[in-house]
Amino acid sequence: MEPERSEDAQPPVAQLSATGALRELLDHLPAGVVIHRADGVVATANRTAERLLGRTVDGVTGLPAAVAEWGLLGPDGAPLAEQDYPVWSVLRLGTEVSGAVIGIVRPGEERPRWMLCNAYPVLGAAGAVQEVVVSFTDCTALKLAEEHLRKSEERLRLVLLGSTDATWDLDLVTGIVYYSDRWWEMVGLPPDGAGMANDTWRHLMHPDDMPVIDRFMASLLAGRERTYAIEFRLRHQDGHYVPVLSRGFVLRGDDGRALRLSGTNTDLTERKESERRIYELAYFDQLTGLPNRRHLLEQLQRIASHTSRTQAVGALLFIDLDHFKGVNDTLGHSAGDLLLRQVAERLRHAVRETDHLARLGGDEFVVALEGLGRTATEAAVEAGKVARKILGVLARPHPLGQLGAGRACTVTPSIGVALFGHEHGSVDAALRQADIAMYHAKTAGRDTMRFFDPAMQAAIDQRSAMEADLRESLKRHRFPLHCQPQFGADGRVVGGEVLLRWQHPQRGLVGPAEFIGLAETTGLIVGIGMQALHDACICLERWSHIAGLADLVLAVNVSACQLLQPDFPDRVLAVLAETGAPPSRLSLELTESAFARDVDDVIAKMTHLRSHGVLFSLDDFGTGYSSLSYLKQFPLSALKVDRSFVSDVAHVANAGAIAELIVSLGKTLGLKVIAEGVETERQFAFLREHDCDAYQGFLFSPPVPISEFEQRYQQA
Numbered sequence: 001m002e003p004e005r006s007e008d009a010q011p012p013v014a015q016l017s018a019t020g021a022l023r024e025l026l027d028h029l030p031a032g033v034v035i036h037r038a039d040g041v042v043a044t045a046n047r048t049a050e051r052l053l054g055r056t057v058d059g060v061t062g063l064p065a066a067v068a069e070w071g072l073l074g075p076d077g078a079p080l081a082e083q084d085y086p087v088w089s090v091l092r093l094g095t096e097v098s099g100a101v102i103g104i105v106r107p108g109e110e111r112p113r114w115m116l117c118n119a120y121p122v123l124g125a126a127g128a129v130q131e132v133v134v135s136f137t138d139c140t141a142l143k144l145a146e147e148h149l150r151k152s153e154e155r156l157r158l159v160l161l162g163s164t165d166a167t168w169d170l171d172l173v174t175g176i177v178y179y180s181d182r183w184w185e186m187v188g189l190p191p192d193g194a195g196m197a198n199d200t201w202r203h204l205m206h207p208d209d210m211p212v213i214d215r216f217m218a219s220l221l222a223g224r225e226r227t228y229a230i231e232f233r234l235r236h237q238d239g240h241y242v243p244v245l246s247r248g249f250v251l252r253g254d255d256g257r258a259l260r261l262s263g264t265n266t267d268l269t270e271r272k273e274s275e276r277r278i279y280e281l282a283y284f285d286q287l288t289g290l291p292n293r294r295h296l297l298e299q300l301q302r303i304a305s306h307t308s309r310t311q312a313v314g315a316l317l318f319i320d321l322d323h324f325k326g327v328n329d330t331l332g333h334s335a336g337d338l339l340l341r342q343v344a345e346r347l348r349h350a351v352r353e354t355d356h357l358a359r360l361g362g363d364e365f366v367v368a369l370e371g372l373g374r375t376a377t378e379a380a381v382e383a384g385k386v387a388r389k390i391l392g393v394l395a396r397p398h399p400l401g402q403l404g405a406g407r408a409c410t411v412t413p414s415i416g417v418a419l420f421g422h423e424h425g426s427v428d429a430a431l432r433q434a435d436i437a438m439y440h441a442k443t444a445g446r447d448t449m450r451f452f453d454p455a456m457q458a459a460i461d462q463r464s465a466m467e468a469d470l471r472e473s474l475k476r477h478r479f480p481l482h483c484q485p486q487f488g489a490d491g492r493v494v495g496g497e498v499l500l501r502w503q504h505p506q507r508g509l510v511g512p513a514e515f516i517g518l519a520e521t522t523g524l525i526v527g528i529g530m531q532a533l534h535d536a537c538i539c540l541e542r543w544s545h546i547a548g549l550a551d552l553v554l555a556v557n558v559s560a561c562q563l564l565q566p567d568f569p570d571r572v573l574a575v576l577a578e579t580g581a582p583p584s585r586l587s588l589e590l591t592e593s594a595f596a597r598d599v600d601d602v603i604a605k606m607t608h609l610r611s612h613g614v615l616f617s618l619d620d621f622g623t624g625y626s627s628l629s630y631l632k633q634f635p636l637s638a639l640k641v642d643r644s645f646v647s648d649v650a651h652v653a654n655a656g657a658i659a660e661l662i663v664s665l666g667k668t669l670g671l672k673v674i675a676e677g678v679e680t681e682r683q684f685a686f687l688r689e690h691d692c693d694a695y696q697g698f699l700f701s702p703p704v705p706i707s708e709f710e711q712r713y714q715q716a
């Protein structure tokens with residue numbers, strides 16, 4: 001049905017617009033213009049309105065303002081109520097409407113076009129609205145873009161709401177950072193991060209990560225990348241660090257300069273925890289918590305590459321429990337499990353933290369020991385010690401509580417040892433060899449250790465036998481004293497140095513070079529040294545009544561190991577008291593190694609003994625690492641020029657100078673200087689020329705049994 005048209009006379013603007021030039025202008029305007037009369041009826045419209053409304057000017061002229069045929073829609077797409085038509089708003093309120101977004105469904109179309117509308121009233125002389133001019137432009141594209149943006153923002157908001165990632169945005173120009181609520185939540189702070197500084201992220205960064213991040217940022221910003229990903233840790237309010245994966249993009253200007261960084265932080269706590277758990281399952285034995293076979297094999301690869309670069313020799317110990325099956329069979333699998341855990345614990349304590357202990361499976365364990373020594377023998381000795389220690393710690397009964405039916409269980413191991421490194425083959429080979437050696441230990445009766453290399457085994461066996469012999473000999477007092485005399489420049493005897501011999505039941509008299517080293521590493525030197533001291537003091541007491549011997553000073557060697565004993569001074573004083581030896585005739589001879597440990601302790605002990613009259617001399621001077629500056633702190637009485645300088649004085653240029661220097665140094669410190677190892681007249685002449693106080697060496701006498709020494713030098 002055609003809408004009713006009004007034929008009333010034209011109002012002023014409509015009239016004006018009908019005039020030629022103005023009409024022309026109106027028709028060329030890019031906006032649609034419709035002029036309504038005061039009753040809302042359309043007086044006229046321009047050509048653009050024709051196009052935008054999809055109607056001819058004639059078709060709209062005379063139409064009332066409020067007819068459904070206009071098909072106007074509100075911004076939300078719902079039909080617009082008549083009173084909200086711009087023209088009616090103006091007519092009703094008398095004020096203009098601007099920026100209204102209104103949809104128009106054009107005749108024959110389904111989708112609305114969107115118009116940005118303005119409308120204003122034209123007032124008559126009496127102030128009444130005479131006309132309403134409505135202008136509008138097509139903003140469909142803008143409206144659709146806005147709609148699109150709104151939807152996409154909505155989508156993004158929903159995605160972020162559902163995501164656990166934390167967004168942030170850093171404006172590199174202003175330095176302002178936007179942190180999302182989730183960002184604050186991730187570090188345990190209130191969602192709005194109220195009161196927090198702009199660069200909070202820097203303050204929360206783990207100190208170890210900061211330099212890495214700084215380097216990363218510098219290179220990222222200077223480069224051309226548009227995206228990045230990096231991990232770091234941020235401190236949570238409760239003190240722990242949250243592992244974070246930060247991913248994002250760099251917004252760059254046309255010149256490539258970075259303007260903005262935006263991204264998300266993903267909390268990696270759970271992922272890290274799962275990774276750790278996976279690593280644990282893959283590399284650790286679940287029963288004992290020890291590294292498993294795979295872990296060990298990887299460690300061995302690493303050790304292999306390291307060993308190939310060094311000269312050091314290492315060892316593998318293959319440990320298999322003896323008759324472990326019996327434990328399972330008699331006490332049950334749970335008791336077996338508990339026992340394995342206890343064995344693992346003891347092994348863990350028996351080895352150093354730097355050693356590699358693993359459970360291969362079942363009742364098999366392996367210990368890899370790196371860098372045991374520069375030679376195979378050194379390494380074998382050390383490996384043997386560790387193996388013996390393990391035999392010792394596992395030998396103690398294992399309390400299995402209720403699982404052991406109230407009884408402790410004893411389980412012994414069989415240990416196979418193989419060396420690796422330097423000229424000793426690969427780590428892989430060592431593992432096979434240690435396994436074979438372990439079987440040898442089983443066939444040798446179990447509860448023992450075996451080396452893969454028979455020669456090595458022989459050396460270790462010999463060493464063990466010698467240690468047992470030394471122990472036995474100590475009990476049986478088989479270290480007779482020998483003594484090498486010392487002479488003054490005038491040829492008169494002034495004293496002697498006690499030198500130990502070992503009266504071996506089978507081998508006869510054994511020199512110190514063959515057994516002192518072992519005595520030191522086994523600690524037997526403490527007992528042997530004390531025995532020698534005791535014997536020497538008995539001599540001194542006897543000599544004190546014999547002319548020719550009463551004034552002699554007897555030097556007794558004391559090893560660093562002895563000096564370290566806390567009760568060393570007391571024991572020396574007890575021996576002096578017991579034997580009645582004059583302390584001022586006893587000189588304890590130390591080597592420089594005695595000064596390598598706790599210097600204050602050594603000085604205190606020496607000073608204590610010195611206050612009782614006991615003398616001290618420093619052996620092998622010049623060969624060690626004595627600092628001249630602290631030499632004077634020790635209460636020494638004499639200095640011995642090492643035999644290496646003495647032997648060279650006559651024919652090696654510097655040796656003479658060094659010997660001379662040592663003599664004069666000793667003199668400066670107020671010490672008596674004794675030269676040892678004097679073998680030729682030339683050496684003697686040189687040293688005498690430089691004012692040495694006493695001389696000891698083959699030129700005068702070799703060491704002789706103490707009884708012979710007494711006979712020689714006592715005066716009838």
Ligand SMILES: Nc1nc2c(ncn2[C@@H]2O[C@H](COP(=O)(O)OP(=O)(O)OP(=O)(O)O)[C@@H](O)[C@H]2O)c(=O)[nH]1
Binds near residue numbers: 320321324446
């Ligand atoms: N309880 C327990 N037993 C295990 C586990 N893994 C392996 N075993 C058992 O450990 C025993 C290992 O025995 P073997 O080393 O072959 O033999 P053995 O009885 O120790 O005797 P020898 O080694 O010849 O002295 C087997 O009976 C296995 O079933 C475990 O995780 N828990």
